[in-house]
Amino acid sequence: MSFQPKNPMVKWVEHRLPIVGMVHHALYDYPTPKNLSYWWTFGSLAGFMLVVQIITGIVLSMHYTPHVDLAFNSVEHIMRDVNYGWLLRYMHANGASMFFIVVYLHIFRGLYYGSYKAPRELLWWLGLVIFLLMMATAFMGYVLPWGQMSFWGATVITNLFGAIPVVGDTIVTWLWGGFSVDNPTLNRFFSLHYLLPFVIVGVVILHIWSLHTNGSNNPTGLDLKEKSDSIPFHPYYTIKDLFGLAVFLIFFSAFLFYAPNYLGHPDNYIPANPLVTPAHIVPEWYFLPFYAILRAVPDKLGGVLLMFGAIAILFLLPWLDRSRIRSARFRPIYKQLFWIFVADCILLTYIGGKPAEGAYILWGRIATIYYFVHILILLPLVGLFEKPKPLPASISEDVLAKKGSAGEASNA
């Protein structure tokens, strides 16, 4: 199904720059598996949140001042004086959390249905690169209001690089542009926080390009075999994604309008004070699992290495998972391990938000060890020993079998 424009103007453009055909192919007649569930909506929701963050961010920067003496007050100025400033700032602040929620669900979807396996390894890698860029962007954005949590979050995270042997201190001084987190640091974080979202856009384009090269995975994990396995993206998935968006916007609005500070920290409404650290500093919720891993190790360099390692090993997933079956639907043991892994990540998130004392330290260590055991030991082993359930012959057969059994059930 190639694009055949009838409008002479479109024809003229298409002959010189086939951009309309490209968009048409990607969003209109892109052949999509006909059995995608709502778990496949989170990719488009992530794209939507990226656009929301860029638009709100651009307008916020029209009112924000990146200077240690003025930054905090300029944010309060946005909140109190700028027309709809409160709305735009709360959208941007909560938007970051929403972006991470949909991306985490998107990643877990990929884990459950084996979306990282051949031929989608590069697609998975590009997704992880986007995730890393998001973390850097979110971290630097959180520094900009220059509250207590901004300042001490920046101090702790930049000091992570001080754990590098020999050159650590030089690197930290270079990152700071001084001998502590100060005005040069704030200025460069503002510059990079503005830049990185556009880098993310670039990687997202590569991510989608790679996705469309081999097509979307689906709940069966089977490849598209017959023509009847797929349906055109428009109108079937444009409407499905739009409905998902509408439901998601209700969720977003609940935070935005009824609990805009629920996901933040009250300490960040205290202007930064370089001489006093708040009694209990924690990062934003989306960093908590990694923070828990950092704190689980009673050694500076070890903690930092393990924390970055927790993300680095995700790049090896396509090769660590030895099973050739993609979807956990047909992998009875992996399916259970997956849910234990999800529970482990939730436990790490909980521990990361608690002070490093007493039983929290022990549980943090157990959860950290399990995180690595799951990925490095259980995942390769289960692929070798697990006996998968029989696979359906095609997506169509699977869909019709389901419909058949549902029909029998309603008849009974």
Next chain:
Amino acid sequence: MTTTTPVEEDGVKRRDFLYIAAGGVGAVGTAMAIWPFVDQMNPSADVLALSTTEVDLGAIEVGSEITAVWQGKPVFVRHRTADEIAAAERDDTANLPDPQADADRVIKPEWLIMLGVCTHLGCVPLKESGDFNGWFCPCHGSHYDTSGRIRKGPAPLNLPVPPYEFLDDTTVKIG
């Protein structure tokens, strides 16, 4: 068939040399062009100029401390009690993660002057707390003794002592 490019005996052509030479010069030139963009992030001249701080010790009573600012960082200036000094010297022989005698950390034993920056991830430790009655970092639970030495927790090193000198009995210059 004739070759238009002369080939040396070891198979290396003139063209190979030109490729490597041109590529090498290009790489060096690119590196030199990149360096200003990297180095601009290092501390600027005005930041480097703020290198000393003078502290008046006259008002600091025995058993109390102040926090001065040097290069944007907190500096603890503590007027130690006899008990604190005795405890610090007694622990010289204890099992220290970063062994250092108390005498090597002070010029005058009653004045302990050190950076108030936890050597783990840079938080400011709280005074007169922790398992060793010295400093305790609330961020990740590092305990320092009355000499500012790390005793327990994730921090790898003692609280660093900045360069300083006594200008007279009641004035100290840090930096």
